Amino acid sequence: MINACHPEACCAEWLDQPVEQYRIDRRLSDGDEIHTGRRILQVVHTPGHTLGHISLYEPEEKVLICGDLFHKNDIGWINIFREGVAAVQQSIENLERLASLPIRHAYSGHGPALDNPLVAIDHARNRLEKWLHAPEKMAWHACKRIFAYTLMMYDGLSKDEIDTYLPSCGWFRDFARYSFQLQPDEFVPILLDEMLRSKAASWRGDDLIATTPYQPPTREWMERSSKPRVWTTEGYHS
Numbered sequence: 443m444i445n446a447c448h449p450e451a452c453c454a455e456w457l458d459q460p461v462e463q464y465r466i467d468r469r470l471s472d473g474d475e476i477h478t479g480r481r482i483l484q485v486v487h488t489p490g491h492t493l494g495h496i497s498l499y500e501p502e503e504k505v506l507i508c509g510d511l512f513h514k515n516d517i518g519w520i521n522i523f524r525e526g527v528a529a530v531q532q533s534i535e536n537l538e539r540l541a542s543l544p545i546r547h548a549y550s551g552h553g554p555a556l557d558n559p560l561v562a563i564d565h566a567r568n569r570l571e572k573w574l575h576a577p578e579k580m581a582w583h584a585c586k587r588i589f590a591y592t593l594m595m596y597d598g599l600s601k602d603e604i605d606t607y608l609p610s611c612g613w614f615r616d617f618a619r620y621s622f623q624l625q626p627d628e629f630v631p632i633l634l635d636e637m638l639r640s641k642a643a644s645w646r647g648d649d650l651i652a653t654t655p656y657q658p659p660t661r662e663w664m665e666r667s668s669k670p671r672v673w674t675t676e677g678y679h680s
Contacts, residue, residue, distance in 0.1 A: 453524055456612040457588060459595065460667035463674075470496060483507075486540065490533030491518035493525055497540060504546035506559060511536060512566035513550040519584040520573070523616050530573050530580065537567045581621035585633055586642045588613055590652045597658035598649030605630055 454461045470476075472487035476498070483498040491510040495518075498507040510518030511533065520529050541563045548559035556562045573580040589608075593599060599607060608614045609626040618629035634650070637643040643650050659667075 453521065453613075454669050455671065456524070456616075458611045458613075459591070460664065461670060462667050463670075472496075486536075488533075488536040488540065490525070490529050490536055491520065497536075499543060499545075501544075504544050506540065506543065506545045506548040508540065508548050508550050508559075510551045511540070512562055513553045514556050514562055515553070515565075517566045517569055518551075519587040520580050521584065522577075522580075523613075523620070530570055534567055534570045537563050537570070541567075578621065581617055582636065585614075585617050586637060586640065589633060589637060590642050590654060593643060593650060593652040594654075594656040594658060595664070598646060598651040600648050601650070604634065604650060608633070 453459075470485045472485060474485040476483040476485065481500050481502065483500055486497045486499055488495050488497045488509070488511050495509055495511060497509055497511060499505070512518070517533070520533065522529055541560060545559045548556040548562070550556065573583075592607075608630050614629070614633075615626045618624045618626045622629060622632075624632070637650070638645075641653055644653050645651075
């Protein structure tokens with residue numbers, strides 16, 4: 443089975459982030475098992491960060507691969523425009539589900555390994571519960587995470603580039619209008635100020651860069667990678 447050549451794959455168009463073409467060989471569902479040869483990973487459907495998000499649990503060593511549901515000191519950003527307003531509650535319910543498993547170690551999609559995963563789950567749940575009553579904080583969290591990743595991809599953007607780039611992005615327009623009731627042009631300096639205030643970004647000469655340690659992609663990768671709308675099925679049939 444191949445992945446459909448659809449512009450919504452990975453929200454690549456909305457986020458303006460390149461995604462290398464990939465193929466789906468097997469669709470996974472909650473309760474499925476993945477046999478690696480030495481270990482068996484149990485599939486746990488954990489929607490929230492995305493509707494199709496899964497975690498993988500290895501019961502013998504009590505290891506959890508939790509993806510972007512939660513990290514050591516953070517949680518995955520919530521995209522209510524694509525995942526729906528129930529995404530926060532779904533994330534909370536799935537954290538509670540994972541907390542019921544005997545977990546010795548956990549690994550997320552970002553950051554270091556979690557040696558005390560139940561503490562991380564508890565912190566993540568508390569933060570999500572606060573978002574239920576303060577959705578603007580959830581919107582700020584998402585905007586800063588998306589924009590920081592953009593700065594990593596481009597290894598910094600100048601002020602003039604930012605003024606032009608942000609209003610062209612679907613994610614930025616949606617958050618500006620529907621989360622903050624602002625026109626995109628009005629929201630540009632506000633997000634820029636918040637990135638600097640929170641130390642999510644800083645100036646390096648004339649360029650704004652992400653403060654989180656990162657390795658920018660090569661120019662060759664950026665030029666080679668594409669958006670799903672230009673994917674082809676050639677060579678991707680099973």
